[in-house]
Amino acid sequence: MTAWGRAADPVLICGEVRTGLLQHSESLPARAVADLLRLRPDERVRISERPNGYAVSPEVLTGVDCRLPAAGGARTRVVGTVAARAVVTEGRMLQATASIVVAGPGPDVRHPWSHYLARPGVVEPLGKLPERAVADGLLAGRARPGELDLGAVAERLLARVARHRALDQRAPFKSRRTRLRWVALRALDGEGPSLDSFTLAEDGLRTVELRLPARVSPAAAAALCEDLALHDWLLTTLVRMVERSRLGSADAPEAVLSLRPAVDHLLHLWMPTAHVDRTLAPLWDVLEREPGFTRQWQTLVQRIRDQLALQAITLRRDALTAH
Amino acid sequence: MLVFAASDKGGTGRSVTSANVAFRRALAGDDVAYVDFDFGSPTAAAVFDVPEAMGGVESGGLHTYLRGKAAEPVRVDVWAETEHEVLRDRPTGAGNLVLLPGDRSGGEFAVGKDVLRRCTDLFLRLNSEFDIVVVDLSAGRSFAMDMALEVTSLPELRGVGSRWLVYHRWTRQHVIAASGLVFGSRGILAGGVARGHDEEDLANRIRFVRAAVPDPEAAPWAMVPPAQSAWMRKCDQDLNELAAQRNVGYTRMLGSIPLEPVLQWREQLITDEDVLSSRVANMETLQALKDLAQALDDDEAWGPA
Numbered sequence: 269m270t271a272w273g274r275a276a277d278p279v280l281i282c283g284e285v286r287t288g289l290l291q292h293s294e295s296l297p298a299r300a301v302a303d304l305l306r307l308r309p310d311e312r313v314r315i316s317e318r319p320n321g322y323a324v325s326p327e328v329l330t331g332v333d334c335r336l337p338a339a340g341g342a343r344t345r346v347v348g349t350v351a352a353r354a355v356v357t358e359g360r361m362l363q364a365t366a367s368i369v370v371a372g373p374g375p376d377v378r379h380p381w382s383h384y385l386a387r388p389g390v391v392e393p394l395g396k397l398p399e400r401a402v403a404d405g406l407l408a409g410r411a412r413p414g415e416l417d418l419g420a421v422a423e424r425l426l427a428r429v430a431r432h433r434a435l436d437q438r439a440p441f442k443s444r445r446t447r448l449r450w451v452a453l454r455a456l457d458g459e460g461p462s463l464d465s466f467t468l469a470e471d472g473l474r475t476v477e478l479r480l481p482a483r484v485s486p487a488a489a490a491a492l493c494e495d496l497a498l499h500d501w502l503l504t505t506l507v508r509m510v511e512r513s514r515l516g517s518a519d520a521p522e523a524v525l526s527l528r529p530a531v532d533h534l535l536h537l538w539m540p541t542a543h544v545d546r547t548l549a550p551l552w553d554v555l556e557r558e559p560g561f562t563r564q565w566q567t568l569v570q571r572i573r574d575q576l577a578l579q580a581i582t583l584r585r586d587a588l589t590a591h
Numbered sequence: 592m593l594v595f596a597a598s599d600k601g602g603t604g605r606s607v608t609s610a611n612v613a614f615r616r617a618l619a620g621d622d623v624a625y626v627d628f629d630f631g632s633p634t635a636a637a638v639f640d641v642p643e644a645m646g647g648v649e650s651g652g653l654h655t656y657l658r659g660k661a662a663e664p665v666r667v668d669v670w671a672e673t674e675h676e677v678l679r680d681r682p683t684g685a686g687n688l689v690l691l692p693g694d695r696s697g698g699e700f701a702v703g704k705d706v707l708r709r710c711t712d713l714f715l716r717l718n719s720e721f722d723i724v725v726v727d728l729s730a731g732r733s734f735a736m737d738m739a740l741e742v743t744s745l746p747e748l749r750g751v752g753s754r755w756l757v758y759h760r761w762t763r764q765h766v767i768a769a770s771g772l773v774f775g776s777r778g779i780l781a782g783g784v785a786r787g788h789d790e791e792d793l794a795n796r797i798r799f800v801r802a803a804v805p806d807p808e809a810a811p812w813a814m815v816p817p818a819q820s821a822w823m824r825k826c827d828q829d830l831n832e833l834a835a836q837r838n839v840g841y842t843r844m845l846g847s848i849p850l851e852p853v854l855q856w857r858e859q860l861i862t863d864e865d866v867l868s869s870r871v872a873n874m875e876t877l878q879a880l881k882d883l884a885q886a887l888d889d890d891e892a893w894g895p896a
């Protein structure tokens with residue numbers, strides 16, 4: 269059995285990640301994070317502290333019997349379970365991912381539920397699966413009524429964690445969540461993983477298309493996409509904060525002051541591939557070339573630091589001349 | 592911060608004034624959400640000039656969301672969707688201004704456990720994203736108001752600031768009704784206490800707003816014959832006394848919006864252009880709206896009255 273394949277013949281994995289700031293006044297200590305992510309009494313929260321704080325909840329399953337969206341209007345009914353998990357990074361960032369493995373052509377009639385329950389996170393089509401059309405359908409736009417909506421599953425899980433009473437709901441600044449939807453088709457035999465596209469679609473939705481070898485597990489694919497989503501969120505949020513601060517405008521001290529939360533809470537979070545499977549880490553290089561994630565991040569950070577330094581000098585000079 | 596807009600009666604000016612306040616805060620750079628829980632008579636889309644959300648959206652609005660039929664309610668980006676020619680160019684430095692409309696065929700409905708949970712999630716989500724979340728409630732002790740009182744009493748929301756604006760017109764009946772809505776046996780305070788709010792704390796987070804207040808000293812009233820003028824002044828004085836007796840006096844008042852001819856004729860936003868260029872609206876109205884918008888988070892204006 270391959271790693272993709274808790275299913276008989278997996279042809280595609282897909283998911284949606286929702287990313288946002290954990291709504292707490294300071295970064296949440298590891299023990300509280302573990303409480304937050306204990307979504308099932310029978311399974312442990314996976315926690316690691318190196319190279320940064322990172323915790324993954326157990327998977328929660330949602331049964332589905334619905335159509336898959338497909339480009340060109342093909343109708344494919346699938347039955348099975350969606351797997352969802354929540355991830356907290358550095359006690360600061362919260363993400364929820366809902367994903368499925370879609371197995372190859374299935375029987376024409378539905379199995380009893382026990383069949384599907386034995387394959388967590390897998391959905392099986394009734395009949396044929398037009399994989400290209402389904403991949404395109406999944407990446408495009410909103411789910412229509414009756415269609416699989418992984419975003420809704422991710423959203424519900426995120427909301428469930430976000431209302432946990434351990435959170436004081438006093439985050440240091442306001443910020444928006446982002447959505448990233450991904451589809452991975454199988455790489456041809458003998459070929460390595462590849463990242464075919466990363467795009468900004470309507471409504472701020474990000475879409476990612478991958479090709480992954482059969483040995484890559486769905487969890488590893490999810491972790492890769494969570495990592496992309498996390499850094500995309502960081503960049504998006506910092507760009508917006510700098511824009512809003514009107515850095516470099518007349519009121520320099522004010523602008524720098526408004527960036528203080530970013531310095532305190534965001535700058536240290538940039539750590540691409542910290543928890544990505546080693547075989548998938550090279551996919552990041554694609555994004556480093558175009559659009560150049562880390563380059564843009566570092567330019568922003570440098571700008572903020574320069575302004576902070578300038579302000580410090582001005583303040584010191586003012587203090588001296590005041591005497 | 593959550594700002595609940597309530598009134599005992601319909602037609603007080605609650606929705607139009609609240610929309611203007613939201614607009615003012617967005618102009619000042621805040622990210623603002625306007626949540627239309629005025630399920631009885633949704634007017635926000637008309638005020639913001641967003642035709643496709645007029646009277647609510649066809650589907651996917653707050654009703655659909657609260658019933659669990661959508662993971663998130665529809666949002667309308669006012670700067671992008673408005674047909675108002677002045678608003679279409681988003682002013683530099685302005686924050687986001689987002690309308691969350693109800694469903695057109697929505698109406699009121701009962702509050703169950705699931706609805707409360709979804710409302711909790713919605714408030715938490717909006718609070719994480721927006722500086723100001725204005726929630727326009729239906730007139731009277733509505734379902735929406737009960738839900739707001741219930742959700743804000745939950746431990747999940749203890750870190751989320753919430754304030755209440757109670758709108759009324761400047762007449763005897765309106766003053767009495769507004770007082771009843773807050774202090775009456777079936778009022779906001781009693782309803783809040785029954786749901787676990789601390790009475791004093793809740794009272795400190797409630798303020799009154801007078802809407803469409805005629806000023807006997809200003810045009811056109813100042814032009815009337817002396818007898819009429821004297822009568823109006825006396826009325827105004829009596830009303831102030833009544834308001835004070837009923838706990839609706841100056842110390843509990845957050846703002847007072849003058850009677851504005853433009854709003855008398857049309858439910859709309861008062862833009863700077865309306866006052867400074869075309870001069871159809873009064874400067875006093877604009878100033879009162881700005882002051883009210885600013886007072887929302889001016890801690891000196893809140894607390895023990």
Ligand SMILES: Nc1ncnc2c1ncn2[C@@H]1O[C@H](COP(=O)(O)OP(=O)(O)O)[C@@H](O)[C@H]1O
Nearest residue numbers: 601602603604605606607803850851854855858
């Ligand atoms: N300051 C004001 N001066 C004159 N008319 C006003 C003023 N504020 C609101 N109005 C008008 O009063 C009517 C009722 O206002 P609205 O906001 O819809 O009330 P509510 O939401 O309390 O039912 C509307 O026609 C509105 O334009």
Ligand SMILES: [Mg+2]
Nearest residue numbers: 606629632634
């Ligand atoms: Mg109204």
